[in-house]
Amino acid sequence: FWAALEETHPCTRQQRCWVHKTANVLNYLPKRTQPKARKMLHDIWQAETREDAHASFDLFIETFDAKYPKATECLMRDRDELLSFYDFPAQHWQSIRTSNPIESAFATIRHRTKRTKGCLSRDGMLHMMFKLGQSAEKSWRKLRGFAYLADVIQGVDFVNGIKPSNQDQAAA
Template sequence: MGLKSRGLNAPQLAVGPFHGLQANYCRAMDASMGFWVALQEIFPATRQQRCWMHKTGNVLNYLPRRSQPKAKKVLHGIWQAETREDARKEFDLFVGTCEAKYPKAVECLVKDSGELLTFYDLSAQHWLSIRTSIPIVSAFATIRHRTKRTKECLSRVGMLPVMFKLGQCAVKSWRKLRGFAHLGDVIEGVHFINGIKPSTQDQAAAR
């Protein structure tokens, strides 16, 4: 609500962990649930992309250790597929292989199946950045590292300027977003097909 009141328009995409995590991730679950609930309330038109890193880890937690390497390879085959259709085939392969023995692992994957493949509707140059929320977490590692050690010394009001200055210092080492030239298309709401921008002729035919 605060971001919207300060002028933030509805984002085209939100990336984050999925709704349900296991008990040992209850704190992350609470934070994740709050994020998605707030997003649905404030920006209902914003599309959602679940983090593949978090999803993979939690699906594997439902499998015995000896089965995890093979299952992980199949899961990677889903998000590394060139097209949504190929990803669906890999998805069905995992379900068919694991459903009988490990139904909870399959349930964990299936319940977010749509939101896990949203990235296919956006520029392929952005896939590396939007398939997981890890880059976002890493970008704020410097801020988190410092604020965890000074949280007892500063009030919230005093901490905000510190976080701002830490962010200014950290941004100097950040890499430029891949495919930044396509951000204009994202803002305009261009619908990519398997990461490829339709030609002008294709767009005209679609209308």
């Protein structure tokens, strides 16, 4: 997916899912250490500013690197992609820090298509997937900060989730 996106839209920035990254990092730690590590990871992606997130990130690395280098390597590998959300409106952060809402939306479709594999024609399967998607969308959360989408599309640089004022943009 990312390779195709890079080819068609080279300016697109990636945001790694914090839910999946947390699970991956915790897999490298012993059970007794996981609650502390989970809280420290939570402190990174819940930080108010990118600078606070970097400080929390560095603290996690400093705390765990000596004993659990695979865990810290797993986290450090995607540092920039994990913190990309700070370049977008703060109202969007809840939606873009994790891919779980996307996965949850398609879970019901994936569940049904696995069960009916080979039972329907291609058109029948597409119709069923469409209807399942229509049904699932009734419970989807709406995007917060819809008014900022035009700014995001135009490439406005947000700083820690806040749109700079016109004077700040003129100075830059």
